[in-house]
Amino acid sequence: MRTPDLFISGLGTYVPETVSVASAVEQGLYSAEEAEEHGWTGAAVAGDIPAPEMALQASQEALKRAGRDPQSVDLLLYADCWHQGPDGWSPQYYLQHHLVGGDLLALEIRQGCAGAFAGFELAASYLLADPRRDAALVVAADNFGTPLVNRWTLGSGFIAGDGAAAAVISRTPGFARLLSVCSTTIPSLEEIHRAGEPMFPPGATTGRPMDFTARLDAFRRKQLAEGAGMEGAMSFEKKTRDCLEQALSEAGVELSDITRVAITSSSRGEAEEQFMGSLNLPLEMSTWDYGRTLGHMGAADQLVAIDNLLTTGQVGAGDHILMLGLAPGITYSVAVIKVLEAPSWVPARSA
Numbered sequence: 001m002r003t004p005d006l007f008i009s010g011l012g013t014y015v016p017e018t019v020s021v022a023s024a025v026e027q028g029l030y031s032a033e034e035a036e037e038h039g040w041t042g043a044a045v046a047g048d049i050p051a052p053e054m055a056l057q058a059s060q061e062a063l064k065r066a067g068r069d070p071q072s073v074d075l076l077l078y079a080d081c082w083h084q085g086p087d088g089w090s091p092q093y094y095l096q097h098h099l100v101g102g103d104l105l106a107l108e109i110r111q112g113c114a115g116a117f118a119g120f121e122l123a124a125s126y127l128l129a130d131p132r133r134d135a136a137l138v139v140a141a142d143n144f145g146t147p148l149v150n151r152w153t154l155g156s157g158f159i160a161g162d163g164a165a166a167a168v169i170s171r172t173p174g175f176a177r178l179l180s181v182c183s184t185t186i187p188s189l190e191e192i193h194r195a196g197e198p199m200f201p202p203g204a205t206t207g208r209p210m211d212f213t214a215r216l217d218a219f220r221r222k223q224l225a226e227g228a229g230m231e232g233a234m235s236f237e238k239k240t241r242d243c244l245e246q247a248l249s250e251a252g253v254e255l256s257d258i259t260r261v262a263i264t265s266s267s268r269g270e271a272e273e274q275f276m277g278s279l280n281l282p283l284e285m286s287t288w289d290y291g292r293t294l295g296h297m298g299a300a301d302q303l304v305a306i307d308n309l310l311t312t313g314q315v316g317a318g319d320h321i322l323m324l325g326l327a328p329g330i331t332y333s334v335a336v337i338k339v340l341e342a343p344s345w346v347p348a349r350s351a
Contacts, residue, residue, distance in 0.1 A: 001121060001124060001125075001180065001181060001182065001250065002179075002180055002250045002251075003120075003124045003128075003178045003179060003180055003181060004128075005171060006123075006124055006127065006128070006169060006170070006171065006177070006178045007169070007170055007171070007172065007173050007174035007175075007176065007177050007178065007340075008167055008168065008169060008170075008174050008175065008176040008177075008178055008337065009065075009066040009067075009068065009135075009168045009169075009170045009172060009173070009174025009175065010061075010062040010063060010064070010065040010066025010067075010068065010166075010167070010168035010174070011061075011062055011065065011165070011166070011167055011168075011303060011306065011307045011310070011343070012057075012058040012059060012060065012061030012062030012063070012064075012065060012165065012166045012167075012307075013058050013061065013163065013164065013165045013166075013300075013303070013304050013307050014054040014055075014057045014058040014061075014141075014163055014164040014165075015044050015163045015294065015304060016044045016045055016046040016047070016049065016054075016162055016163060017044070017045065018042040018043060018044050018045065018161075018293060018294060019042060019043055019045045020041065020042045021035050021040050021041050021042055021043070021159075022035075024043070024152055029150075029152045030152040030153075030159070034157075037157075037267075037268075037269075038157045038159075038267035038268055038269065039267060039268035039288075039292050040159050040267070040292050040295065041292055041293050042292075042293045042294065042295070043151055043152075043159050043160065043161045043162075043294065043295035044161040044162050044163050044294045044295055044297065045145060045151075045161075045162055046143045046145060046162035046163065047145065048145075049143065049162075050084070050085060050143065051080060051082070051084050051085075051091065051141040051142050051143040051162075051164065052084055052085060052091040052094040052095065052141065054141045054143070054162070054163060054164035055078065055091070055094075055095060055139045055140075055141035055164045055166065056094065056095055056098055056099060057164070058139065058141065058164040058165050058166040059095055059099055059137060059139050059166040060099065061166070062137070062166035062167060062168050063099075063137070063166075063168060065168075065343065065344070065345045066135075066168040066170070066174065067344075068135060068168060068170075070099050070100045070101070071100060071101050071102055072134065072135060073100045073104060073135050073136065073137045073168075074104055074105075074126070074127070074133040074134060074135055074136060075104060075105050075106075075107075075122075075123060075126050075127070075133070075135075075136035075137070076092055076095060076096060076100055076104060076105070076106040076107070076136070076137050076139070077092075077106075077107055077109055077118075077119040077122055077123060077136060077137070077138045077139065078091055078092035078095065078106070078107070078108050078109065078139050078140075078141075079108075079109040079111060079115025079116055079118065079119055079138070079139065079140040079141075079298075079299040080108065080109075080110070080115065080140065080141060080142055080298065080299065081112055081113060081115070081142050081298035081299060082142045082143070082144055082146070082149070082298065083146065083204065084141075084142075090108055091108060091141075092106040092107060092108050093106060095137075095139065100137065105126070107122070109122070109299075111299070111327060111329075111331065112298075112299070112327030112328045112329065112331065113264055113296070113298055113299055113301070113325055113326065113327040113328075114183065114299065114325045114326070114327035114329075114331045114332075114333040115140050115298070115299030115327075116138060116140050116165070116167070116299045116300070116302060116303055116323075116325070117181055117183055117323070117325055117333035117334075117335055118183065118333075119136075119138035119139075119140070119167075120138060120169065120178060120181045120335055121181050121183065122136075123136035123138055123169045124169070124178070124181065127169070127170075127171060133171075134170055134171050134172060135168055135169065135170040135171070135172065136168075136169045136170070137166060137167075137168055137169075138166065138167045138169060139164065139165070139166040140164060140165050140166075140297075140298060140299035140300040140303065141163070141164035141165075141298075141300065142160075142162060142163070142164075142297065142298035142299070142300070143162045144160040144161075144162055144298075145162060147207075147209075148203075148204060148207070148208070148209045148210055149209065149210050150209065151295065153211075153213070154210075154212060154296070155211055155212025155213035155214075155215075155216065156212050156213060156216060156267075156270070157266065157267030157269060157270055158212070158266060158267065158270075158295075158296045159295045159296065160295050160296055160297075160298075161265065161294040161295025161296060161297045162295075162297065163294065163297045163300050163304060164300055165297075165300040165303035165304045165307065166303070167303055173340075174340075175310075175339065175340055175341050175342070175343040175344070176321075176337050176338060176339050176340055177337070177338045177340060178335065178336075178337055179250070179251035179252070179253070179320075179336040179337065179338055180246075180247045180248075180250035180251040180334075180335065180336045181247065181333070181334070181335040181336075182243045182244075182246045182247040182250070182333070182334045182335075183243065183331055183332065183333040183334075184239045184240065184242065184243040184331070184332050184333075185239075185329045185330065185331050185332075186235050186236045186239055186329070186330045186332075187329070188231065188235060189235075189236065189329075189330045190328070190329060190330070191219055191222075192215065192216060192219045192328070192330065193212065193215055193328040194215060195215045195216070195218035195219035195222060196214055196215055196217070196218025196219070197215065197218075236330065236332075237278075239332065240278065240332045241278070243332055243333075243334055244278075244279075244334050246334075247334035247335065247336055248336065250336075251320075251336035251338075253320055253336060253338075255279060255281075255322075257320050258281075258285075258320050258321070258322045259285075259315055259319035259320055259321065260285055260286070260287065260309055260314065260315055260319070260321050260322075261275070261276065261279070261281065261285050261286045261287070261321075261322045261323075261324060262286075262287045262301075262302040262305040262306050262309070262321055262322070262323045262324070263275040263276070263286050263287055263288060263291070263301070263302070263305075263323075263324045263325070264291075264296065264301050264302070264324070264325050264326055265287075265288070265291030265292065265294060265295060265296045265297060265301045265305075266288070266291070266296060268283075268288070268292075271283060271286055271288040274326065275288075275324050275326075276288075287302075287305035287306075287308070287309065290305055290308050291304075291305055301325070302323045302324075302325060306321060306323070306337070309321065310339070310342075310343055310346055311345075311346055313342075313346070315339050316339060316342055317339055317340060317341045317342060318338075318339065319338070319339045320336060320337070320338050320339075321336075321337045321338075321339065322334070322335075322336055323335040323336075323337065
């Protein structure tokens with residue numbers, strides 16, 4: 001969708017201290033062979049800090065950087081992938097209680113690792129629907145350090161990192177313009193992330209660990225037994241290409257205009273093949289080299305990476321950033337951002 005006259009006026013992150021992959025290998029938590037194959041160097045580990053508390057700190061930073069009173073926010077969107085707190089409780093209201101207050105609409109987004117993109121789409125629709133609405137806070141946070149997840153063997157070459165990120169999307173001009181956002185789903189492949197497990201009772205209620213590798217293996221065995229063809233893969237390729245082309249067209253830019261690509265933090269192979277390979281762009285244009293130091297932080301990956309690009313001066317005024325994400329569904333998401341000026345919180349660099 002086109003997002004006319006919408007800006008990013010503030011970004012905030014909470015990135016815990018990292019544990020090196022070398023240390024994990026020494027402790028027998030991760031194999032040296034996988035470390036060499038996948039290219040990870042570390043994982044951000046939050047310990048016992050709850051995800052909503054990390055979300056609160058990232059949101060406070062984003063609003064401060066935007067120069068905005070928290071109570072001026074019109075919409076709060078909280079994206080997460082893993083359990084946030086007591087069952088039956090909603091984490092977005094923790095931020096509403098401790099930060100923004102009021103009776104604004106506050107929603108939890110369960111869109112997996114593409115939650116930030118869904119937040120952008122919902123925020124744009126909500127703000128553009130009523131001229132009296134000015135700002136939305138999009139937040140993503142997760143702490144995977146629980147008994148039902150082994151962060152070092154998450155599956156499909158991933159390791160999990162903890163952390164949070166927040167973005168203020170507003171009509172009020174900011175340091176960057178949100179040009180477009182697009183998502184597509186290939187529902188014929190949804191079974192990839194559940195195969196081999198019963199849908200009820202949910203695994204989290206029975207103490208069953210989350211194992212994406214086992215589910216993918218079960219899916220492949222079923223496909224082989226049923227003699228399934230390549231329809232799913234072909235649909236994935238076409239739909240992702242169409243989504244990318246739509247996002248670029250609606251943004252009014254070409255792929256050659258893109259300066260950097262903020263991707264899901266993933267293994268080297270995933271980054272090269274699923275993300276950059278599909279664009280015929282070099283891995284060096286992506287944020288993989290930074291993301292591999294932190295692990296896959298759920299829906300926060302791209303926002304954390306963009307904050308790093310800005311604060312380290314890797315992008316500046318006039319540059320275009322392409323955001324790419326994948327999530328169970330399977331969902332593929334794209335957003336295009338244009339940097340208008342160096343953010344006020346980034347120190348000026350000497351010539």
